[in-house]
Amino acid sequence: xxxxxxxxxxxxxxxxxxxxxxxxxxxxxxxxxLTGGLLLAILESVSTAFGRAFVRFWLELARGxxxxxxxxxxxxxxxxxxxxxxxxxxxxxxxxxxYAAYSSEVYRGSLITIPVELRDACVALNLSPYVxxxxxxxxxxxKRSLPxxxxxxxxxxxxxxxxxxxxxxxxxxxAIVVADQSFRYLEPFTLASVIYLGMNLPFLFLLSRFKxxxx
Amino acid sequence: MLSAVEFSRSGPFVPAAAAAPMEADGSANRxxxxxxxxxxxxVSKSFGAHRVLVDLDLHVRPGEKVTLxxxxxxxxxxxxxxxxxxxxxxxxxxxVFGESIVFDAAGKPISGSQxxxxxxxxxxxxxxxxxxxxxxxxxxxxxxPTTVLRQSREQAEKSAFxxxxxxxxxxxxxxxxxxxxxxxxxxxxxxxxxxxxxxILLLDEITSALDPELAGEVLDVVRGLAQESKVTLLIVxxxxxxxxxxxDRIVVFDAGRIIEQGSPEKIFTNPESERTRAFLRSxxxx
Numbered sequence: 098x099x100x101x102x103x104x105x106x107x108x109x110x111x112x113x114x115x116x117x118x119x120x121x122x123x124x125x126x127x128x129x130x131l132t133g134g135l136l137l138a139i140l141e142s143v144s145t146a147f148g149r150a151f152v153r154f155w156l157e158l159a160r161g162x163x164x165x166x167x168x169x170x171x172x173x174x175x176x177x178x179x180x181x182x183x184x185x186x187x188x189x190x191x192x193x194x195x196y197a198a199y200s201s202e203v204y205r206g207s208l209i210t211i212p213v214e215l216r217d218a219c220v221a222l223n224l225s226p227y228v229x230x231x232x233x234x235x236x237x238x239x240k241r242s243l244p245x246x247x248x249x250x251x252x253x254x255x256x257x258x259x260x261x262x263x264x265x266x267x268x269x270x271x272a273i274v275v276a277d278q279s280f281r282y283l284e285p286f287t288l289a290s291v292i293y294l295g296m297n298l299p300f301l302f303l304l305s306r307f308k309x310x311x312x
Numbered sequence: 313m314l315s316a317v318e319f320s321r322s323g324p325f326v327p328a329a330a331a332a333p334m335e336a337d338g339s340a341n342r343x344x345x346x347x348x349x350x351x352x353x354x355v356s357k358s359f360g361a362h363r364v365l366v367d368l369d370l371h372v373r374p375g376e377k378v379t380l381x382x383x384x385x386x387x388x389x390x391x392x393x394x395x396x397x398x399x400x401x402x403x404x405x406x407x408v409f410g411e412s413i414v415f416d417a418a419g420k421p422i423s424g425s426q427x428x429x430x431x432x433x434x435x436x437x438x439x440x441x442x443x444x445x446x447x448x449x450x451x452x453x454x455x456x457p458t459t460v461l462r463q464s465r466e467q468a469e470k471s472a473f474x475x476x477x478x479x480x481x482x483x484x485x486x487x488x489x490x491x492x493x494x495x496x497x498x499x500x501x502x503x504x505x506x507x508x509x510x511x512i513l514l515l516d517e518i519t520s521a522l523d524p525e526l527a528g529e530v531l532d533v534v535r536g537l538a539q540e541s542k543v544t545l546l547i548v549x550x551x552x553x554x555x556x557x558x559x560d561r562i563v564v565f566d567a568g569r570i571i572e573q574g575s576p577e578k579i580f581t582n583p584e585s586e587r588t589r590a591f592l593r594s595x596x597x598x
Contacts, residue, residue, distance in 0.1 A: 214442045215444065217396075217398055217438065217442065218442035218443075218444070220396065220397065221396055221398070221434075221436040221438075221442075222460065222504070222505075223456065223460045224459060224460065225428075228459045233444055237444075237445070
């Protein structure tokens with residue numbers, strides 16, 4: 098097992114293409130997860146008992162079934178019901194939905210920690226429910242949730258590796274393709290590991306900032 | 313710090329001198345009910361099996377400054393929360409300027425717009441300030457004027473600066489609540505309530521969370537408000553000297569009932585009820 102620098106340099110462009118798709122999927126899925134989670138938390142909070150049970154059922158489903166199973170279900174079973182979508186949108190949507198379920202729990206926890214006295218103040222100021230949510234509760238929920246949500250985005254970024262199972266050319270997928278074609282595994286997976294680690298750094302920096310700010 | 317001109321802008325008040333006369337026991341004449349700013353008639357409130365208020369009758373004239381005193385747990389804060397529609401009574405009727413806050417004249421439950429209309433006439437300042445921590449002082453002040461009163465941002469900011477000057481904090485306009493002392497936060501909370509120009513202002517133990525020095529600066533603001541404005545004040549406080557200074561009437565609560573009410577002089581120098589005497593002794597010797 099010897100490291101081949103020329104081979105490493107040769108496969109780097111393919112891996113960087115994988116980086117592009119990894120970032121694309123992470124950004125798109127995170128957008129779905131963070132906004133969807135917020136909407137689910139609000140919906141659960143303002144719903145009737147039946148509505149809450151309905152939301153909770155789907156949340157538990159998304160959190161309880163592994164992402165890979167959901168990906169295969171969406172990719173192979175939905176076409177039988179006449180719903181055929183390309184792999185990339187399916188991958189983005191499934192990861193987004195799964196992490197929306199996780200995020201909604203974070204938002205919900207933040208909402209619970211907002212003192213009830215602030216809601217009293219909103220009533221005393223005669224703010225409408227919409228303004229109360231838009232200007233007071235949602236900003237506070239987001240602010241209080243941020244450190245955990247950054248962690249979840251980091252988790253989602255790592256979870257994009259499973260998308261290689263649908264043939265989506267994320268970094269992990271590209272590394273596997275290169276390795277299978279060349280029968281060399283050291284360089285592709287070492288480089289993939291280093292790149293994943295390097296891409297973690299901005300998240301780790303953000304988390305350290307949050308720790309300093311909120312500790 | 314305060315002037316008559318400044319506080320007289322605080323709403324379309326009915327002069328206290330022109331208000332309807334009240335019976336010595338504080339009860340209302342029903343034919344003059346529109347002349348009351350706020351009325352509690354046979355109001356009860358229970359939390360589970362615990363009865364907090366029992367058949368409360370209390371009528372407050374426009375512009376009157378009424379202070380509720382009594383031991384902790386006697387129902388004083390609940391009176392304010394009921395007036396602000398933060399709680400619903402278990403029984404009885406509460407009216408704000410003749411308009412019921414529970415049922416309308418036909419006995420139908422209050423509508424959202426009616427509730428909003430009533431809330432618009434009331435303002436409340438809380439023990440724990442309850443400023444929005446993610447908003448600056450200015451943003452705290454203009455949120456309700458821009459969204460409730462539909463004022464332009466420029467107009468709302470102009471008002472905000474005026475009220476900040478009244479409470480002596482015009483230099484804190486861009487500070488966040490966490491950057492202010494407790495007394496400063498409470499003064500901002502008072503300005504935030506006043507900027508909506510309420511006709512009734514409910515002050516719930518506004519100095520209880522403050523040390524004496526900071527409490528003094530808040531009480532000075534309320535003293536000025538009480539002397540110069542025609543806003544109806546309903547105050548819950550344990551500051552007896554302050555209550556004596558600002559009140560037209562003192563109402564003494566015990567176990568969810570009014571046990572005595574009258575002028576500050578009468579209550580503090582010649583109370584009728586032994587329970588009032590005991591309460592005043594305990595609090596003045598504290």
